[in-house]
Amino acid sequence: MEALQKLVEDIDKRLKAIEYIIKGIQLPTSWRFELPVVMKQLRFPAIDVAADGDFLVVPTCAGIPTGTPKTAGAMVWDRTNFKLYCWTGSAWKKVVLS
Numbered sequence: 001m002e003a004l005q006k007l008v009e010d011i012d013k014r015l016k017a018i019e020y021i022i023k024g025i026q027l028p029t030s031w032r033f034e035l036p037v038v039m040k041q042l043r044f045p046a047i048d049v050a051a052d053g054d055f056l057v058v059p060t061c062a063g064i065p066t067g068t069p070k071t072a073g074a075m076v077w078d079r080t081n082f083k084l085y086c087w088t089g090s091a092w093k094k095v096v097l098s
Contacts, residue, residue: 004076058084 047055060077065085072089084095 064094 044051058075058077060079062080064078064079064081065076065087069087072087074087076085077083078094079083082097084097085092087093
């Protein structure tokens, strides 16, 4: 029964994370887990060019990321240096936006 309760809690947490992502709410830092299957199926509708909401929000950090994500394709926005970093599976690659 305890294993079932943990499974239910994990599913609830993942669903809440998807809701946060869709609403653009920053996930708590303690919520570091993978959503590979769910995220591959998650699609965002087209929005109007004058839209003021409903944007996909990439997680942020204050500086160059140093962690090692478990999945290639992870992204983070360095809000200090204004760079987008993508994890290739073995290294962070940056994109300078202007």
